């Protein structure tokens with residue numbers, strides 16, 4: 001191993017491996033600068049789920065150079081404008097949205113305060129503050145064909161076929177970005193006396209490198225098995241540790257395609273429902289301590305039948321995936337960093353796994369040490385940043401549970417047990433009783449969820465902030481401003497309803513013609 005860092009070896013060919021290799025190879029000259037090799041087992045399958053992304057995926061794909069049309073057709077991708085939650089408050093048909101678009105005039109005026117003081121009557125919070133609510137309800141796309149690649153009218157991420165996405169990334173990384181691909185099984189790890197990895201033993205010979213990225217999935221071959229970095233369990237906070245996943249066809253070939261992930265609560269967890277172009281990806285996330293597999297299967301079967309798949313679970317061949325909710329005590333050790341499932345995993349309630357892959361890979365590309373002597377400092381910074389990001393994600397996911405009023409089963413009641421709620425969230429909840437979250441609250445470069453996200457979940461779940469706007473000198477002017485912003489939202493909603501195409505129609509046209517060029 002040389003002292004300079006010229007060769008990066010990525011272990012694992014799932015979404016994490018190929019995204020990381022692509023992001024690195026898009027940053028560096030892989031012919032004359034830094035060589036990137038990806039090793040993938042021919043026999044160990046990828047996890048094959050992970051179908052919801054954040055809007056960040058648009059800039060990632062733009063950066064690595066895949067046209068949006070190619071991505072949409074190759075991955076059967078659809079546009080995700082947020083999440084629609086059903087049954088989280090009382091276990092019935094009640095719903096709320098967490099859309100990706102910020103409330104209108106977000107940095108000008110905190111509309112949450114005015115909504116809380118009753119200025120918008122009975123309008124649901126999301127409906128009062130963003131036209132995206134109406135667009136999602138109407139099943140419309142977030143843009144028109146004339147809007148260039150990856151640009152938007154309303155903010156969006158994607159739903160995608162995970163296996164097809166890994167294949168698209170592989171072809172692009174190998175053929176366009178110069179990533180060296182080795183199909184072989186890693187059987188051993190060779191490290192120096194100081195602990196740095198020097199090479200990987202594989203069934204087709206050793207592969208040496210200067211820096212190693214562990215994208216080996218739940219196996220966590222480098223950071224877990226080799227470096228023995230423990231997993232920091234989050235099971236006491238987020239109980240879910242299992243998932244049953246199925247793929248089902250639409251009831252009709254031309255069915256409308258949902259433009260949000262649907263997250264529907266059940267007695268021991270929740271169902272996800274993701275609409276791709278040709279099929280739905282559906283599953284039940286659950287806590288094995290609160291629900292037997294049999295009863296979750298029955299609930300999933302009933303969900304499939306009532307949402308249009310008459311074949312039920314028998315015809316859908318469910319796959320059980322078990323996981324330990326948690327993340328590594330550190331992600332970067334010596335000359336190795338873990339990205340993807342090897343770094344940790346918690347339930348996919350806000351689809352936070354792929355965005356962490358994007359952020360980790362981008363940070364690695366930005367800060368890649370050119371010399372082994374730089375490693376210690378960069379590793380420390382990376383570990384602090386991503387430990388903070390995980391902690392924020394866990395708090396935010398827990399927020400979805402602590403506001404529930406469900407009393408029908410232990411799962412929901414125990415989620416409200418004070419001992420299961422992180423201290424940081426408890427103190428924020430106290431503050432939010434008298435003050436609505438706003439964008440000025442946190443000035444962190446590593447912020448995962450903007451204050452708007454907290455607002456959508458809090459007020460979607462019926463939380464009440466007691467605000468007294470009358471004490472403000474400019475109360476009347478602020479009230480007028482709030483009313484006029486909310487009117488603008490309703491006008492925009494009408495205008496968009498008249499101009500935006502149906503979601504399926506846009507996807508079909510985009511797959512053939514593509515979007516306007518930038």
Ligand SMILES: Cc1cc2nc3c(=O)[nH]c(=O)nc-3n(C[C@H](O)[C@H](O)[C@H](O)COP(=O)(O)OP(=O)(O)OC[C@H]3O[C@@H](n4cnc5c(N)ncnc54)[C@H](O)[C@@H]3O)c2cc1C
Pocket residue numbers: 011012013014015016017039040041042043044045046047048049050051052053162184185186187215216217218219221243245283321323339340341342348351352353354355
């Ligand atoms: C039920 C469920 C739902 C999810 N939903 C979402 C979602 O909606 N949004 C989201 O962002 N994320 C989601 N995720 C997470 C997402 O699936 C993963 O983050 C993503 O797929 C990345 O996985 P990976 O590449 O780390 O691991 P994997 O896909 O498991 O890939 C591991 C790779 O390592 C290779 N490998 C392993 N051992 C060896 C060896 N000895 N030698 C060589 N190669 C080896 C394998 O061959 C494979 O290529 C979900 C996860 C689960 C479990």
